[in-house]
Amino acid sequence: MAESTPMEIQPATVTEPMPAKPIFKPLKAHEMSDGKVQFRKVSVPSNRYTPLKKAWLDIYTPVYDQMKIDIRMNLKARKVELKTRADTPDVSNLQKSADFVHAFMLGFDIPDAISLLRMDELYVESFEIKDVKTLKGEHQSRAIGRLSGKGGKTRFAIENSTKTRIVIADTRIHILGAFSNIKVARSSLCSLIMGSPAGKVYSKLRGVSERLAERC
Amino acid sequence: MATVTDPGMEALEKLKSTEPPVFLAPSSISEVARVASQYLFTKLKPHNPKSPFVELLVDGFDAEQIWQQIDMQSQPLLSSLRHEVKRFAKNPEEILKLGNLVLKVSHENDDIDEMDMDELEEFLEEGEAEEYGTGSKNKKGGNEKLSTHEKERLKVQSKIEQMEKANLDPKHWTMQGEITAAKRPKNSALEVDLDFEHNARPAPVITEEVTATLEDLIKNRVIEARFDDVQRAPSLPTKSKREAKELDDSKSKKGLAEVYEAEYVQKANPAFAPATFSDELKKEASILFKKLCLKLDALSHFHFTPKPIIEEMNIQTNVPAIAMEEVAPVAVSDAAMLAPEEIFAGKGNIKDESELTQEDRKRRRAKKKRKFKAESANQPIKKARDVTTENPKTGSEQL
Incomplete structure (x- = not known):
């Protein structure tokens, strides 16, 4: 036994790779609440009916294109209805859009009301x-x-x-x-x-x- | 004395007879008065041997000078008379002895009273007052039986009366409080020592000495070439001026989102922030100043000064170098300089309707006809073909 075999020392801790942290993407709007679509309705006062008609495209484009929210005018109920889409990135978009439409109904100009879509703290x-x-x-x-x-x-x-x-x-x-x-x-x-x-x-x-x- | 008849006495009589109002009118009465005064002067001379004048010098002298002569004589005379009167007051028996003289003096007084010189009158009145004063003294002297206590009381009484009178009388303007120049007598403030505090330092009195010393000082300094006046230290501005903020009361052209965006950019990265209104103003001002400087340079010298580089974005047109060397004046546009063939790129023979000859017209018509023929020949064939191609399609669909 002249040759002393070095004692095999097993490392105390085996560096086994930890499973990677799961990255969960935030739930999309349509994934919440069992895939139900969410609604907002904004009533249109009679004095804002014509201005709404005139500025409809200015309201529609940012809401539909940027915020990815469906928007329509319910002529019978005289309400603007907003609905989440499958590709709506954030739920808060719905509320922002509703606020935007509501601000227009109160009488703010479109360029001013749009700031509600662009910023959070307004x-x-x-x-x-x-x-x-x-x-x-x-x-x-x-x-x-x-x-x-x-x-x-x-x-x-x-x-x-x-x-x-x-x-x-x-x-x-x-x-x-x-x-x-x-x-x-x-x-x-x-x-x-x-x-x-x-x-x-x-x-x-x-x-x-x-x-x-x-x-x- | 009345029996003595000489011109002086006559004149005196004449003066006596004239009414006082006549004195005011210029007349021969002054002559008479002069004679009368001369007479009186000579009469009084023996009583006053010290007088420098032997007689009154009338000719060529005016009233003032004559009066001075009379004054010089009468002054010592009056004092001596006063003395005499006092002496008589002490022992009245002597008056009887010299009754004659007293009579004469009183007579004299009357005469002089009539003189047109009022001052003399005053003087004599003074004398009379003196006489009365002594008279009153005599009266006082009469009741000498008063006891010391009574004298004291009288004294006190008189003092009290005096004080009461002083209290009741209207006060002097200096004691009346606030007063204006209109309320006090003229020039009365000059004599009063007004004791009030001046707010300002009294102006230095500039005399010849002061100016002389100043001039000497200046001259000395110039000779020594010493111009070391103390310079006023410029006050350093402690703080940069705060920009006065103007409230903009017009409808803002930017939307609210843009306003917040600008604010955010300003905060996050000031270098990239869009120029504010004041920056634009500054830029405009600098451009204007440069323009002005250029013009001033041109005026001040004829050397060439290069145009300043104005930082302004402008569209650079890449014009060929040839265009720069064109001789045509600037006012003529390039379009006007084009040759006809440049304008009409088509065939060379272009003629107006009126320029056409018979043959030209014929040729044109023939050409038109040929063209139409060719077109009409093409079209029906095409149509027929289309029909043929379409029909099978529909046929196939139907099938």
Whole structure:
């Protein structure tokens, strides 16, 4: 036994290749909920019927081509119906498209409403004048006048400085934009309703928009 | 004395008889007055031996000068008279002794009163007042029996009266509080020492000495060539000016998505961010300035200055070099310079309807006919063929 055979040492751990981590693709819309199609219906108010007819192609193309959502107008029920497709990549697309159509119904322009499809953090906020202050008769009409300004000047100034879009439909006000921006726009609109003159609101807006620009 | 008749006395009498209003009118009365005063002067001379004038010099002297002479004589005379009166007040018995003189003096006083010089009158009145004063003194002296206490009381009483009067009387304007120039007498503020604080430092009084010293200083500095005035240190701007933000109150041309996109790009990669409005303005300004500079250079010298490179995208047309050397004026377009054969690429013989000859017309007609014949010969054959080809098809379908 001169030749000492080296003890065979088995390695403590056998490096067996681990099975590869499974990569699950996110479920497609039609695979969820047992392959049922998902629906959204957006009702069309009578005053937006004609504009919808005119802008139908502008609404239809991005929804159908980009978002891969089926869209049709139900003339009988006066509703725009949206439905997921087999090749719809994301479920959220359906909701985004519904939001987009809804924003158009509220009165936003197509180029502005399309931002709802393109971005995630945009919201539409709606409130009424009477939520801020109970105004009656002439006071109310003057408040609406203050909100929009001469030729919509005040409204555009607020829109441009806060990066939002505002729709003033009678006493209802809709704001489209990012959350923090909506807040700024809303506060300035509220102070206008409460009766502060436009110049004061402008000067406040200037300061606030500068601060907003510095922050981001 | 009244019996003495001389021109002086007569003049005096005449003056006496004239009414006071006549004095105001210019008349011969001044002559009379001069004579009268001269007479009086000479009469008073013996009482005042110190007077430098022997007699009143009238001829060629005006009223002021005559008055000065009278004044010089009467001043010491009046003082001596005062003295006399005081002396008489002390021992009244002496008045009886010299009754004659007193009478004369009083008479004199009356006469001088009549003179057209009012000042003299005042003087004499003063004298009289003095007399009365002494008179009152005499009266006081009369009740000398008052006790010291009573005297004291009288004194106090008078003091009280004085103070009351001072209180009741209208106050001096300086004590009336706020006052304007219109309310106080003219030039009255000049005499009053106004004690108030000035807000500004009083302006330095520029005298000849001051200017002289200044000039010397300047001259010295020029001679020494020492021009080392302290220069004002320029105040460094502490901060760059904050850009005033303008609120844009027109409808934005960009959609909301584009606005957020621009913002995102600005944040993520500022280098690739699209030019803002102010950048565009700056660019435009620089281009304008370069243009201006070019024009100014051209004006200032005739040397060639190369055109500045203006960073602007422009369409480069690849024009052949030959075109550059064309002699034709710029205003003439290239289209106008084409030769007829370039315009009409077809056959050479092109003629107008009016230019055609008989043979030409005949030839044209024959040609037209041939063409039509050829076409009509082709068509029916084609049609027949089509029919033949189609029919079997339909036939086969039917089959």
